[in-house]
Amino acid sequence: MADPKKPRAAFAPWDRRELPGSFSVEETARKVGHYKWIEMKLFEALGGWVATVPELDVKMRLGTHCYHHAWHSELWHKRLPELREMNPDRLTLPANDAMVEFVEAMTEPEAPETTIEKLVGVYRVLIPHKIAAYTYHLNNTSQITDAPTQRSLRFILQDEYDDWRDGEMLIQSLLETEEEVQRAAAHQARLELIMIRAGGIAGPGSIGPVAKELEEATA
Amino acid sequence: MATVNVTPQEFNFVSYDAAVVERIAEKLVRDVGLGDATVDIEIDEKTPLGRQRIESVDDPVKLFVEGGAFEDPTEPRHLTERGTADVLGRLLFRVADRRSGRFDDAPADTDMSLQESVAWDAYCMGRLERLGYDVRKPRRQYHFRTRHGFNDVADAVFERLWSADELTWADVAAACAETEAIRQPA
Amino acid sequence: MKKLMTSQDLARDARFKRVPMQARALDRRLTEKQRDAILGKEGRKPRNQFSPEHPDAPDRARAMMHGIFVGEIQALEGAGRTCWDFEVGTGENEVPFALKLDMARQCWDEARHCEISVKLSDHMGTEIGEFGESAFLFEAACNPDPILRLAGVNRALEGLAIDVFNTMKEFGDKAGDPVLEFCEDWMLADEVTHVKMGSDWLRRGTENDPARRERALEFQRIVDKLFSGGGARGEEESSPIKLARRFRELAGFDKTEIDEIANLSKEALEEAKRAMAGAAKAYGS
Numbered sequence A: 001m002a003d004p005k006k007p008r009a010a011f012a013p014w015d016r017r018e019l020p021g022s023f024s025v026e027e028t029a030r031k032v033g034h035y036k037w038i039e040m041k042l043f044e045a046l047g048g049w050v051a052t053v054p055e056l057d058v059k060m061r062l063g064t065h066c067y068h069h070a071w072h073s074e075l076w077h078k079r080l081p082e083l084r085e086m087n088p089d090r091l092t093l094p095a096n097d098a099m100v101e102f103v104e105a106m107t108e109p110e111a112p113e114t115t116i117e118k119l120v121g122v123y124r125v126l127i128p129h130k131i132a133a134y135t136y137h138l139n140n141t142s143q144i145t146d147a148p149t150q151r152s153l154r155f156i157l158q159d160e161y162d163d164w165r166d167g168e169m170l171i172q173s174l175l176e177t178e179e180e181v182q183r184a185a186a187h188q189a190r191l192e193l194i195m196i197r198a199g200g201i202a203g204p205g206s207i208g209p210v211a212k213e214l215e216e217a218t219a
Numbered sequence B: 001m002a003t004v005n006v007t008p009q010e011f012n013f014v015s016y017d018a019a020v021v022e023r024i025a026e027k028l029v030r031d032v033g034l035g036d037a038t039v040d041i042e043i044d045e046k047t048p049l050g051r052q053r054i055e056s057v058d059d060p061v062k063l064f065v066e067g068g069a070f071e072d073p074t075e076p077r078h079l080t081e082r083g084t085a086d087v088l089g090r091l092l093f094r095v096a097d098r099r100s101g102r103f104d105d106a107p108a109d110t111d112m113s114l115q116e117s118v119a120w121d122a123y124c125m126g127r128l129e130r131l132g133y134d135v136r137k138p139r140r141q142y143h144f145r146t147r148h149g150f151n152d153v154a155d156a157v158f159e160r161l162w163s164a165d166e167l168t169w170a171d172v173a174a175a176c177a178e179t180e181a182i183r184q185p186a
Numbered sequence C: 001m002k003k004l005m006t007s008q009d010l011a012r013d014a015r016f017k018r019v020p021m022q023a024r025a026l027d028r029r030l031t032e033k034q035r036d037a038i039l040g041k042e043g044r045k046p047r048n049q050f051s052p053e054h055p056d057a058p059d060r061a062r063a064m065m066h067g068i069f070v071g072e073i074q075a076l077e078g079a080g081r082t083c084w085d086f087e088v089g090t091g092e093n094e095v096p097f098a099l100k101l102d103m104a105r106q107c108w109d110e111a112r113h114c115e116i117s118v119k120l121s122d123h124m125g126t127e128i129g130e131f132g133e134s135a136f137l138f139e140a141a142c143n144p145d146p147i148l149r150l151a152g153v154n155r156a157l158e159g160l161a162i163d164v165f166n167t168m169k170e171f172g173d174k175a176g177d178p179v180l181e182f183c184e185d186w187m188l189a190d191e192v193t194h195v196k197m198g199s200d201w202l203r204r205g206t207e208n209d210p211a212r213r214e215r216a217l218e219f220q221r222i223v224d225k226l227f228s229g230g231g232a233r234g235e236e237e238s239s240p241i242k243l244a245r246r247f248r249e250l251a252g253f254d255k256t257e258i259d260e261i262a263n264l265s266k267e268a269l270e271e272a273k274r275a276m277a278g279a280a281k282a283y284g285s
Helices: A025-050 A056-084 A096-107 A111-140 A148-173 A179-196 A211-218 B019-030 B081-100 B114-130 B138-149 B152-164 B169-183 C021-025 C032-039 C055-084 C095-121 C135-142 C146-175 C178-205 C208-224 C245-250 C255-285
Strands: B003-007 B038-044 B052-056 B061-065 B073-081
Touching: A025 A056, A025 A096, A025 C055, A025 C095, A025 C146, A056 A148, A056 C055, A096 A111, A096 A179, A096 B038, A111 A179, B003 B019, B019 B038, B019 B081, B052 B081, B061 B081, B073 B081, B073 C021, B081 B114, B114 B138, B114 B152, B114 B169, B114 C135, B138 B152, B138 B169, B138 C055, B152 B169, B152 C032, C055 C095, C055 C135, C055 C146, C095 C146, C095 C178, C146 C178, C146 C208, C146 C245, C178 C208, C178 C245, C208 C255, C245 C255
Parallel strands: B003 B038, B038 B061
Antiparallel strands: B052 B061
16 A cells, blocks of 8 residues: 555656646636637537528438537636636637638528538638637647646637538538539638637737747847 | 220319320339220229229129329329329239239228238239339338238248239238238247 | 528428328318217227337327327427527527537437438438328427427427337337337437427527517417427327327426326317317208
């Protein structure tokens, strides 16, 4: 039996978590507010689209994914007060005007013939950008001080990967002609350009310091 | 040459066409082997229900059908040709069976148990399917399971009845006894 | 994408055929039971069409299952539109964030119910689109007031779903269909949750607004009565759909409210009889 009085290291030899992290409490709260905003916009859009898509399999998948993103927004909503933001609505904001423009453009398709555009906007543009931003955040925040955010990010990322794959496979199954491929590509390019202007779902720096910040850091 | 008489000829409560029913029935009479029989079909158009009965197996064969039996489930008060063939095909195969001599010992339809009735239906509908009619086998299988049990024995018996061609009433009764033994073991 | 769409805009593939309410209203045909009721005759002892002993029970169950399937699609669409139609806020046409989360959760549940219904329909030998679709559920989900919408959909129609699922579960049990009984029981559990959501939001959303609460309850009563199937849902032995008192209690209904639903169904039955008698007289049936 182990000696209960024997001192042990606080961190086991295999526990290599590090203290430093790239984000302050305020910076984390700001990002989390942007995450909550985009997750809300996404689940609202998916919910709204359910009635507008005639494809039964797509309809049912959108209904399922709608809840995934609602749950993500709830996780972020609950995290905000833990980051000293007692009024979560105050930080539930788009990163910038370009993100608002992005959501407007993404939710523009409505007619039953535009399922490809609906899916492309979500699964070929928005969700890949979410995965990128969440991965960057997960890998750069403090593994000790910000463990609650990391835990949420891991759960959320698992959903994002699964939903991304679902959505991509739905798109591939819908694309049958050259015209449809062109439509998908054109819509993707249009949205991607807006996303570039937005700088990612949390604004510039969503997936790392932007060039200007890097220059400053080097100087 | 088969003769089919449909009553009424004009419909007021539903949008049915007597000529369509006659056309479907004439082909069925030939297909099920009733030769040049005369068949009278009386339709009660005033009810949305779908009960049917054979009133006479001798010439003229008399069939009574509540109007709902021919109705398209996606379009109220309109006839479905597939459904009409389904209903009349089943009845006419029963008539042919009773006239064949192989079903002389079958009880009257009204005295038959649900199990017996559904088992005979499986035998009729299987033959109708092989004649090229769209009879929706899974629907019949569900009918059979609800009466004979949701088990492998019932499924095997259903397949046997469905694929058979020259059964007697004794074969149908034996099939019922086989599933009964599983549902209510001694 | 616009807000507040109508049932005309619901997207469906070619298999689905909409049956307008009008088509049913124009139907002058009567069942024997209805004729007897109009003529004041005793008629034959009424039999429950969902009793496995009834010759038509399997086909009735198949038709009911298809009705459940299209109802689930519309419930999914309705919950999804509630996520989209209203902004988060405290105004009359805004909703709390938590209400939206509930609706998103309901989307997932209804999507699963669609999946279950497709599998069950297949199990019962039914093809998608074999029966017509009425859009009545979604129409209740078009109310522009979110609290009225939830009262109509979550309390009235999801309440009806409790009764329907319980009826189907009992049919599965009596017919020895383990698949049907298993699935209906799971869906029933979800419906109780959805009705409870409706009850909770009705209470919370109208805490300081008794007039709005009364409007919501009135809307619920209208929906309850309209969709009691002309009295088909009730507590009589012959009622095809039984009022599931125990499950409704679990969902937050009190005894008075359940009694009221039972009475509304009786009223609907009497009104249907009067309407049929009028129609029969007019057309000389």
